[in-house]
Amino acid sequence: MRARFTVHEIAGAALRIVDEQGLAALSMRSLATALGTGPMTVYNYVADKAGLEELVVAAVVAEIPLPEPTDDWRHDVHAIAYAMWEGVRAHPAAVPLVLTRRMSSPTGFAIVDALVAALGRAGLTDTGLLAAFHGVFGFVIGGAQSTLAGPLTGSATEAADRIGSVAGAEHPHIAALAKVAITTPVEDDFARGLRMLIDGIACHVQP
Template sequence: MRARFTVDEIAAAALRIVDDRGLNALSMRALAATLGTGPMTVYNYVTDKTGLEELVVAAVVAEISVPPPTDDWRHDVYAVAQAMWRGVRAHPAAVPLILTRRMSSATGFAVAEALVAALTRAGLSDRDRLAAFHGVLGFVTGAAQAELAGPLATDTDDPGDAAARIGAVAGVAHPHIAALSKVAAQTSVDDDFSRGLQMLVDGIAAAVR
C-alpha cells in the first residue's frame, strides 16, 4: 500500500509552516494539523524536532536550481553562489535553520558539491580550495543573515530602512559607519551582494595566479 505522504510532501508542509507563521510555530503537532492527520502519523516520517528542522532545510535546498557547469570556473562559482543566495532569501524565516543545519545531512550537499567542483576547476591547492569554499559559503549565508535577520532589521523594511537606522545610531561618534550607512541606504541589496561576491571571486582568482 502506498504511503500516505512522501518525505517531500512532509518537508514542503513543514516549510510552509515556517514561511507562514515563523520558526517558533514549527512542531510535530503543527505539522500534523497542516497535513490533516494525527501527530503519530508524522512520527512515521520524522522522529523528533531536529529531524523536522532538517526537513525544512531540505525543502529550501530542493528549490535551489544548481546551474550546469561551464568551462569558466569563475562564472560557475558566481552562478552557484547567486543561486544559493536567491534560495535562502526566498525563505527568510528559515535562515536560522539554514545557518545551523545546512550540512547536518547529505540533503544539502548538492549545492555545496557544485561549488566545490567549480573551485576544483580553478586549480587551487587543497588548502586554498577549502578556504575559498568556506569564504564563498560564509559570504552567502552571512549576507542573508545580515539582510533578513541582522541588527535593526524588521519584517517590513524597504532596502534603506535598516541602513538609515544604523547611521542614526552611529551618529557623530562613529563617522565612518554613519557615512557608509548613507551609501548602503542608496544601494540595492542585490547590487551590494553582487559587487561583494565579484570581489571575492576576483580574490580567489588572484590566489590561483
C-alpha cells in the first residue's frame, strides 16, 4: 500500500506554512491541518518539531534549480553558489532554520552534492576540498543572512544607510563603505565577492 504522504509532500507543506504565516506558525498541529489529517499521522513521518524544521530546510534547498555542468569548474561553482543564494533568499521566513538546522533528509542534497563535485574538479587535496566547500557554503549562507536576517530591518539599501548614519565620523571606514553599499546592487556585490572567493580557492589548486 502506498504511504498516504511522501516526505517531499510533508516538507513542501511545512515550507508553505513558513512562507505564508511565518516560522512561529509551524507546528505538528498546523502541518496536520494543512495536510488534512490528524497530528498523530504526522508523527508517523516526523519524530518531533526539530525534525520538521530540518525538512523545511531540505525543502528550501530542494527547490533550487541545478545548473548544467560545464568543463569549467570555476563557472560551475559560481553558478551553483549563486543559485543556492537566490534559492535561500526566496524564502526569507525560513532563513533562521537554514542558518541553524542541518538536513537529515537527502531531499535537498542534489545541489550541495553538485557544489562538492564542481569544487572537486578543481584538483584540490581532500582537506582543501573540505575547506573550499565550507568557504563557499558559508559565503552563501552569510550572504543570505546579511540581506534577510540582519539586525536592521528594511531593504539592503536602507540598512546600509542606517549603518552609515550610526557609524558617522567616529567610524569613518564603515561610513565610507556604507556609501558604496547604498549604490551597489546586492546581486552585483554577492557575485563579485563570490568570484573573489573562487579566485582564492584556485590559488590552492595542486599543480
